[in-house]
Amino acid sequence: MTTMYDVAAHAQVSTKTVSRVFNNDPHVLPLTRDRVLASMKELQYIPNTLSQNFRTGRARVIGVAVPDIADPFFAAIARAVERVAATHGQAVAVTSLGEDADRERTIIESLLTWQLSGLIVAPISHDQSYLRRWADGTPLVFVDRAPTKLAADSFVEDDHGGAKMATTHLLGHGHRRVAFIGDSLAIPTTQNRLAGYKLALADAGIDFDPSLVTFGASDRAGATNAVRALADNADPATAVFSSNARCSMVLIPALQQLRRTDLALVGFGDFPMADALTPATTVVDQDPANLGEEAVQRILDRIASPSRKFRRRTILPVSLLERDSCFAPVPSGR
Numbered sequence: 001m002t003t004m005y006d007v008a009a010h011a012q013v014s015t016k017t018v019s020r021v022f023n024n025d026p027h028v029l030p031l032t033r034d035r036v037l038a039s040m041k042e043l044q045y046i047p048n049t050l051s052q053n054f055r056t057g058r059a060r061v062i063g064v065a066v067p068d069i070a071d072p073f074f075a076a077i078a079r080a081v082e083r084v085a086a087t088h089g090q091a092v093a094v095t096s097l098g099e100d101a102d103r104e105r106t107i108i109e110s111l112l113t114w115q116l117s118g119l120i121v122a123p124i125s126h127d128q129s130y131l132r133r134w135a136d137g138t139p140l141v142f143v144d145r146a147p148t149k150l151a152a153d154s155f156v157e158d159d160h161g162g163a164k165m166a167t168t169h170l171l172g173h174g175h176r177r178v179a180f181i182g183d184s185l186a187i188p189t190t191q192n193r194l195a196g197y198k199l200a201l202a203d204a205g206i207d208f209d210p211s212l213v214t215f216g217a218s219d220r221a222g223a224t225n226a227v228r229a230l231a232d233n234a235d236p237a238t239a240v241f242s243s244n245a246r247c248s249m250v251l252i253p254a255l256q257q258l259r260r261t262d263l264a265l266v267g268f269g270d271f272p273m274a275d276a277l278t279p280a281t282t283v284v285d286q287d288p289a290n291l292g293e294e295a296v297q298r299i300l301d302r303i304a305s306p307s308r309k310f311r312r313r314t315i316l317p318v319s320l321l322e323r324d325s326c327f328a329p330v331p332s333g334r
Helices: 004-011 015-022 030-043 049-056 072-086 101-112 129-135 159-172 188-203 220-231 245-257 288-304
Strands: 061-066 091-096 118-121 140-143 153-157 178-181 239-242 264-268 282-285 313-316 319-321
Touching (some): 004 015, 004 030, 015 030, 061 072, 061 101, 072 091, 072 245, 091 101, 101 118, 101 129, 140 288, 153 159, 159 178, 159 188, 159 282, 159 319, 178 188, 178 220, 220 245, 239 245, 245 264, 288 313
Parallel strands (some): 061 091, 061 118, 118 140, 140 153, 153 313, 178 239, 264 282
Antiparallel strands (some): 282 319
């Protein structure tokens, strides 16, 4: 079996240099790095990860904890993390936090006992202060939702601006009764998007109507109830803003089941087959792959420069992907 000493001799460098290349140390000269990597490939060197873990006290594994790995948005984040991490010799462990906020701490602390290289989290609870004892020794990056009661790196989308943009887009098509459908107001992203929706109405001189705001659309039954509630309104909506992709994925079948083809729709977050539906769904695109790439790169940067203590919150822009679902005509007299 090829050893680190064999690679060092072949590349004419020290074993320490081989180790630094394997650990992606940014201070290795490019020519030296290329020579060592070429020797690793030629000799088919397989690093002894177990020995390395004993030496460093850390597994070459980055953890990813998200609400639901089956959600297309969070799945795209995880895939992007895996893709980038693999190029730096890091494996990825992914877990779902579920919907019970009280279980977040138990799940994440269990993951951290494996002495991870870093952890990427999309939190579900309202308090991440329990992570303070881990923060100095393990790079932590939050995605989609910023942490509370904890100073940590985070990458979030412009939820407020994206919701305002989506609502304004529907208003621009002549709609004045635009409904807001979400899953839970307890989720910070939903709160921010509701605020953006309200701001768009205010900017257009339209009074906010609480009867047009409905929650509980986290499954097919909840979405069906939300659509029925809108239909029972004395002054019903002519358009709907869906607050996330999961809502949209259950809302669209509910609209079809109830034969509500008259409602214009814009959803926050793209999802598989959204462009293949009839009509294709207009969405605010979050680019979850970019979110995952930014998060894992921040983890790698922290690993390379552990002395940098300043933590940053980064808000990533979103864009509108106009398709056909926003073009439902406004009923006459509305």
